[in-house]
Amino acid sequence: MAAEVSRELLAETLGSALEEAAFVFAEDTGEPPPFEGRVIEARLSFVGPQEAELVLAVAPRFASMVAANLLGEDEGGAAATGDDGDAVGEMLNMIAGTFVVELFGEEPCRLGLPRVSQVSGEEHERTLAAATAASTMVDEDGNRIDLALRVGGRQE
Amino acid sequence: MSYCVLIADDSAIVRSMVRKSLTMAGLDLGEVLEAANGREALEQLRRTWVDVVFADINMPEMTGLELVQAMKSDEVLAATPVVIVSSERSQARIDALKQSGAAAYVKKPFRPEHFRGVVESLLAIKKEDRHGR
Numbered sequence: 001m002a003a004e005v006s007r008e009l010l011a012e013t014l015g016s017a018l019e020e021a022a023f024v025f026a027e028d029t030g031e032p033p034p035f036e037g038r039v040i041e042a043r044l045s046f047v048g049p050q051e052a053e054l055v056l057a058v059a060p061r062f063a064s065m066v067a068a069n070l071l072g073e074d075e076g077g078a079a080a081t082g083d084d085g086d087a088v089g090e091m092l093n094m095i096a097g098t099f100v101v102e103l104f105g106e107e108p109c110r111l112g113l114p115r116v117s118q119v120s121g122e123e124h125e126r127t128l129a130a131a132t133a134a135s136t137m138v139d140e141d142g143n144r145i146d147l148a149l150r151v152g153g154r155q156e
Numbered sequence: 157m158s159y160c161v162l163i164a165d166d167s168a169i170v171r172s173m174v175r176k177s178l179t180m181a182g183l184d185l186g187e188v189l190e191a192a193n194g195r196e197a198l199e200q201l202r203r204t205w206v207d208v209v210f211a212d213i214n215m216p217e218m219t220g221l222e223l224v225q226a227m228k229s230d231e232v233l234a235a236t237p238v239v240i241v242s243s244e245r246s247q248a249r250i251d252a253l254k255q256s257g258a259a260a261y262v263k264k265p266f267r268p269e270h271f272r273g274v275v276e277s278l279l280a281i282k283k284e285d286r287h288g289r
Contacts, residue, residue, distance in 0.1 A: 021265035071172055083169040090167050093214075094264050097243030106248045111214055113166065 003102050005149055010135035014147040017095045022069040026137035032144050035059055035121040040085055042092040042116045046100055048109030050151055056092040057124050057146040063088050089114030158186035164197035165212040174210050180268035183275055194218025198226055201233055213242045221256055228257040237278045
């Protein structure tokens with residue numbers, strides 16, 4: 001493998017994808033604020049030299065901002081409305097494209113399709129607890145963004 | 157002359173992003189068609205003349221690669237250029253896509269200027285081909 005799975009690799013990949021695609025500047029934190037209310041989770045499995053699943057989790061309000069930024073519109077703008085979950089899935093798709101090359105180099109790797117759902121904060125904490133590695137970042141407005149990796153494939 | 161384009165991606169937000177980038181790139185767009193997967197794209201292509209197709213790789217039902225292969229084996233569609241728009245970063249995979257017949261590759265995240273150069277060069281080649289025949 002080109003790199004080892006680590007919290008740092010996840011943080012680096014997440015930080016640069018947020019910055020490049022959604023113009024969000026975030027920093028890794030060891031003391032994340034709790035999610036209040038529902039959490040939007042996007043999951044994407046991939047199969048290369050290893051099988052694993054990436055999980056990106058954000059609050060619904062942050063998802064709206066990402067949707068607006070991806071489209072270059074004001075938050076809640078006409079084209080952004082209703083695309084919030086789709087935007088989180090697409091962010092994860094971009095993160096995964098970079099992450100698998102960092103992890104496996106030019107080894108063949110097949111990416112799955114992002115699957116998006118809303119879960120409770122407790123359910124999301126269980127996902128994090130089961131992860132092989134996880135990074136939590138906080139943006140300038142205090143929004144929490146989690147990226148976790150579970151080696152061993154898809155978790156239903 | 158305005159161009160008719162088809163955007164194939166299972167993500168509605170990506171279809172909107174591509175459409176917006178093409179507009180911001182200053183390209184003279186005519187009809188902009190959309191499809192949520194390769195199969196839908198193929199159906200639209202068999203109904204409507206399209207100058208350029210923009211397609212994701214990972215789509216349900218029919219992938220971007222399968223779409224390219226289906227178009228290459230269709231006498232009418234074989235010359236229509238397909239630009240793959242994807243978050244795929246592996247150079248080996250990108251080279252394989254081009255060998256399969258994809259005309260160009262745009263990496264996500266993209267900017268309008270990425271599309272302008274690609275579309276103009278593809279359509280210039282297409283025009284030369286037509287005049288050369």
